[in-house]
Amino acid sequence: MNIKNKIKITVNGKQMQIIPKFTLKSLITKLKMPLNKIAIELNKKIIDKNRISKIQLKKGDKIEIVHFIGGG
Amino acid sequence: MIDKRFKIANKIFKSRLIVGTGKYKSFSECAKAIKTSGADIVTVAVRRVNISNKNKARLMDYIDPKKITYLPNTAGCFTAEDAIRTLRLAREIGGWKLVKLEVLGDKKNLFPEMIETLRSTELLTKEGFKVMVYCNDDPLMAKRLENAGAVAIMPLAAPIGSGLGIQNKVNIKIIRKQTKLPLIIDAGIGQASDASIAMELGCDGVLINTAIAKAKNPSQMAEAMKLAVISGRKSYLSGRINPNLFGSASTTTKGII
Numbered sequence: 001m002n003i004k005n006k007i008k009i010t011v012n013g014k015q016m017q018i019i020p021k022f023t024l025k026s027l028i029t030k031l032k033m034p035l036n037k038i039a040i041e042l043n044k045k046i047i048d049k050n051r052i053s054k055i056q057l058k059k060g061d062k063i064e065i066v067h068f069i070g071g072g
Numbered sequence: 073m074i075d076k077r078f079k080i081a082n083k084i085f086k087s088r089l090i091v092g093t094g095k096y097k098s099f100s101e102c103a104k105a106i107k108t109s110g111a112d113i114v115t116v117a118v119r120r121v122n123i124s125n126k127n128k129a130r131l132m133d134y135i136d137p138k139k140i141t142y143l144p145n146t147a148g149c150f151t152a153e154d155a156i157r158t159l160r161l162a163r164e165i166g167g168w169k170l171v172k173l174e175v176l177g178d179k180k181n182l183f184p185e186m187i188e189t190l191r192s193t194e195l196l197t198k199e200g201f202k203v204m205v206y207c208n209d210d211p212l213m214a215k216r217l218e219n220a221g222a223v224a225i226m227p228l229a230a231p232i233g234s235g236l237g238i239q240n241k242v243n244i245k246i247i248r249k250q251t252k253l254p255l256i257i258d259a260g261i262g263q264a265s266d267a268s269i270a271m272e273l274g275c276d277g278v279l280i281n282t283a284i285a286k287a288k289n290p291s292q293m294a295e296a297m298k299l300a301v302i303s304g305r306k307s308y309l310s311g312r313i314n315p316n317l318f319g320s321a322s323t324t325t326k327g328i329i
Contacts, residue, residue, distance in 0.1 A: 011123055012120040012121065012123050013120070014123065014124075031123055031126060032126045033121060033126075036166070037130060037132050037165065038121060038165060039118075039161040039162070039164035039165045040164075041161065044157075046160055046161060046164050049164070064120065064161075065120065065121050065123065066118050066119060066120055066121065066161050066165070067118075067119070067121045067130060067131075067132070067165065068116040068117065068118060068130075068131050068132060068142065068144070068162075068165065069093075069094075069116070069117050069118075069119045069131055070092070070093035070094040070095070070096060070099075070102060070116065070117065070131055071092060071093060071094045071115055071116050071117025071145050071147045071281075072092030072093075072094045072095070072115055072117075072145070072147065072232065072233075072259075072279075072281030072282065
């Protein structure tokens with residue numbers, strides 16, 4: 001893949017490069033995130049986890065992936 | 073006297089002690105303390121996953137949300153919008169509707185920002201959340217939260233993590249008199265006797281994190297808190313004697329030689 005075709009996105013505040021037509025599901029799989037333990041926001045909108053295979057990521061997309069940690 | 077069951081938003085819980093999962097040295101230490109505490113509700117926070125270290129241990133691997141009720145909080149939120157965003161995400165992780173709202177107003181004293189807290193309670197309740205609300209110990213504000221749809225009133229005993237114990241018993245007693253909602257002391261407990269005092273004031277439960285997590289022996293402190301809550305509750309229900317300024321001999325003078 002030519003580097004020029006790569007798309008820049010931000011995941012949890014960090015820049016990442018992906019290939020065109022990369023889906024949100026591919027991203028979650030690539031990051032090895034267990035779907036039942038996380039929630040996903042795409043550009044500040046919560047994404048239904050059942051729909052992630054239908055969502056293609058675009059240039060500049062901001063993704064937040066969260067989980068539960070210890071808290072009071 | 074038979075105790076009525078501890079019920080929040082129509083769900084019955086066995087333990088009146090709720091514990092936090094923050095500040096422990098490790099997940100295993102946390103899991104052990106939760107077990108000895110006997111708690112069936114634990115508070116948890118929502119944060120970004122670490123995408124650079126995919127194999128890092130997760131809270132859910134140590135504390136099974138199928139066996140213990142997760143109570144997602146809004147720790148670190150300073151506005152209603154932040155709090156709502158956080159709890160919507162928590163709900164998305166696994167369907168949690170029972171939540172702990174905590175909107176802070178000051179980074180140093182960690183006091184709740186009550187205007188934003190009230191606004192958040194209204195908005196979250198409209199969205200179908202069952203909102204347990206961390207609040208100050210103001211009876212008027214507690215009433216407003218109740219009217220806004222809160223399912224539990226959770227006033228502070230003292231600033232979060234301070235371990236100072238209950239600073240304003242009168243206010244807690246007044247709130248107890250005016251509300252039928254579960255009243256849970258949240259924040260400021262330092263030692264087991266503080267938890268007993270909270271229960272003796274008529275609170276329905278106590279939420280403790282730092283006093284257990286930062287104790288030298290968290291698991292043992294968790295057990296102490298469990299017993300203190302049970303003890304304080306029984307004491308409250310048993311009807312204490314009236315305090316007297318002067319002594320009253322326990323032994324009769326009848327038949328004295």
